[in-house]
Amino acid sequence: MTEQMTKIRACSADALEVGSVLQIELEDRDPIALYRISDGYYATDDLCTHGAAFLSEGDVEDDEIYCPFHAGAFDIRTGEATAAPCVVAVRAHPVTVEGDDVYIEISN
Ligand code: FES
Numbered sequence: 133m134t135e136q137m138t139k140i141r142a143c144s145a146d147a148l149e150v151g152s153v154l155q156i157e158l159e160d161r162d163p164i165a166l167y168r169i170s171d172g173y174y175a176t177d178d179l180c181t182h183g184a185a186f187l188s189e190g191d192v193e194d195d196e197i198y199c200p201f202h203a204g205a206f207d208i209r210t211g212e213a214t215a216a217p218c219v220v221a222v223r224a225h226p227v228t229v230e231g232d233d234v235y236i237e238i239s240n
Contacts, residue, residue, distance in 0.1 A: 135239050142166050142227075142234045148173070153197060155188035156236065163188070164225060164236055167208045169195055173227040175236045176211045180204065181220040 204218030211224035
């Protein structure tokens with residue numbers, strides 16, 4: 133099966149401060165977490181791979197997101213797990229800024 137990519141407008145480019153995360157709700161899939169860190173915007177699946185927690189409710193520290201449930205962590209740029217108890221990566225999604233708008237390319 134071929135992978136479908138869907139490009140969605142997430143928000144305006146000034147909607148997020150550096151060091152913050154925003155939940156992007158979608159109609160047909162689980163939400164996405166959109167992050168702004170020092171070198172730009174990044175996106176991952178919002179649901180933690182360890183349990184039923186939204187990463188967008190956690191804390192951004194430099195280039196990592198810390199889950200609000202058990203303080204596991206992921207690399208915001210790649211989605212790789214960086215701190216226990218998380219071991220499985222969250223899926224990362226490409227982000228582009230076009231003019232004043234932030235877009236996420238989501239693979240289904
Ligand atoms: Fe995220 Fe456990 S649910 S670290």
